[in-house]
Amino acid sequence: MPLAWRLLGIACFLVAWQAASSIVKSELILPPPPIVLKALATLSTTTKFWSSVSGSLARVLESFLLSIAIGLLSGFISGISQSAKAFLSPFITGVRATPVLALILLAMFWFPSSQVPVFSAVLMAFPVMHTSAEAGIRSVDQNLLQMSRLFHVPKRVMLWRLRVPSALPYILSGAKNALGLSWKVVVAGEVLSQPRMALGSAMQESRLMLETADVFAWALVTILLCGLSEYLFGLLTARANLVYLPIAPQADARSSMQDQGKYEE
């Protein structure tokens, strides 16, 4: 049923797009969906298309992994220590409030064009990861913490067996948001910094040549890649939740085990 509603949503969007295009009657301003799909099909046969996709994908992966690493580290420290939280909070708030375009323009002074999108995306995405990791660390069950302390569980064991698994749902949710944000900021950064082999650069070139259908096609590719990566990440998340947090299906698991005669009481 959700799939049917999803497909219906997409169909309505395409109908609205087609209707708007028919009203505007200008392919230069708003090309209809069939023209955009045709442009996308044509582009996908070129080497430039695949090199742009791979170039942007590499930048997104680089910025995503860096955001995760930095955000996890700072978030964990912030979650464990109030002093560290107070120390880091002005920086995090400052970065969060900085407009992404201002960041990209500044980064263009400091970095080669290929790394401008990465730097910008890291600065935009890592605070998301930071906040999630911090909230996750703070969400740990105080009763379990007290139990661990009373049993003198070493801090290293407590970190990996209690704090990290407790924080995992927050971390995974933050990472998913960081991934989507990385795509948006990387492509925006590419539009401005114009590196070689980039979806954003190709988008900008098409705009300069007034190829509106191509601009739409490049945007569509970005949306599809972002959606696909979030979907794949969602599969990983579901797997991790299954391994670490089998809490939700409690009643089902128990009754099914009773059915199988494995359950004692």
Added chain:
Amino acid sequence: MSMAIRNLRKSFGDLLVLDSVSFEMQPSSITAILGPSGCGKTTLLNILSGILAADAGAVTGLEDKRFSYCFQEPRLLAWLSAEDNMRYALASLQGTNTIDQRISRFLEEAGLTEFRHFRPHQLSGGMQKRLSLARAFAFPSDILLLDEAFSAVDLKQKIELMQAFLKLWKDERPTAVIVTHNMHDALFLADQIVVLSQRPAHVRGILQINTPHEARLFGSSELAAYEQQLYGLLGFIGLDQDTNMSSN
């Protein structure tokens, strides 16, 4: 060497919780602290274990003692199996073999060997409590503190839990302190019952029980006699004989 609590006093702000509490415990004995809910039993337990400091009074014979704990709720890590939950609590011990041996031994005595790879959500409430008990016993200690560990389960599970407790306790016989508001729990398990009053708690009386655990059958005349004495200490004679004092 016996352990003694002398004139213990504790308040939180203006609220006086413990007022001149005194009693003694013999090594390898089971002491039940019996009193109404909210009278300060857990506070007393926390002072014994050193989590809280008393305002006045003295606790002797507990210096350099190792403590283990069993809580009212099982406090298990949902993502770890039964044996990994025990391994987690024993992480401060040296020697993998020793840890594995203790885990196997206490899981077996708690009747959970075949469930060692199960996670908490796959176990019933009673089994989770037994696991929590097994974990408390597996952690090498001189003194075992149990805070309402036999509450919040149905009668069948409670009896199984108390039997599991006695079986585990007889293995190494740590000095056990059981906090409870249920007099039957105390009568069934304890060698001595320290009866506390309403807050601010003081000791209303101490009942020594000399009947061996095997002979403590509910309904027996011997246990009934102890029960009458306990009612007397609690000041319940002639009143509704509700043994669960949480409503008082």
